[in-house]
Amino acid sequence: MTAYAIAHLRPNGMNEEIIDYIDRIQDTMDPYGGRFLVHMAEVEVIEGDWPGTVVMLEFPDLDAIRTWYASPAYQEILPLRTRHMDADIIIVDGVPAGYDPRESAAALRRSLAEA
Template structure:
């Protein structure tokens, strides 16, 4: 199942370290099949506050996404970004092509006794 690394990066300081991080991150993702899906683009905020930007990286599965984040290559460059650009980073597993939200709602109703 496809998995995603999502980062909500808040406004920070653009400097040599951040630029080095951006220059080096792709090579840390390549061995794990990671590729940018969203990176460096303006976001259109429709609801709620959302200062900063969004980064989305796709991986073939959750195991490879976890392995990338924990890899020595990524951990080596992570402080270049994290020390200058704060934010939240999460991993999430995607849903199958035949996913049906109605079935999920039914299961939630049943579990909640509604």
Template sequence: MTAFAVAHLRTPTFDHEDIHRYLERIQATLDPFGGRFRVHGPQVEVIEGEWPGTIVIIEFPDRESVRSWYDSPAYREILPLRTRHIEGSAIIVDGVPADYDPARTAAYLRAQAAS
């Protein structure tokens, strides 16, 4: 099942040479693991709550690929270029299958609550 690396960059600072080097090198770290940017640092429109900063979403074939990329020596080498300058959080999350139906999830949750 498709999985995603999601980063909430709370203090995006893109005017530092380390960030430029990070951006120049990251795609080469993703390629061996099938990683593809789906969202990359846009200005967000907040419609509920608070959201300081921006978001990055990278799609991978599966959770194992995300973990392998994040733990790879190539990515670990460039990671400090970003983390020294941008405060943020990162998570791994599974996608949903093409036939996902939230009504089935509601039925499952209702059944679990009843038992």
């Protein structure tokens, strides 16, 4: 099932190391089927507080993300980012094709009724 890596990045300014990281990251993702869905987009906050920006990556599955993140190629460039940005990063499975949230709501209602 398609999976996603989502990063909430809070840069401390732009510099050559971050630019080098951006220039090199796609080559580390290609062997694992990764691609950017959101990158370098301006964030519009409509609820709450969101300092910084967001990056969203898509991979074929969670194992592909884990393998990419632990890969020597990515670990080599990772310090180029971590030295200059605070970040919270999560990985998560997507929903299957044809997902309908009403089915989830019905299952939750059944669980509540059985409790």
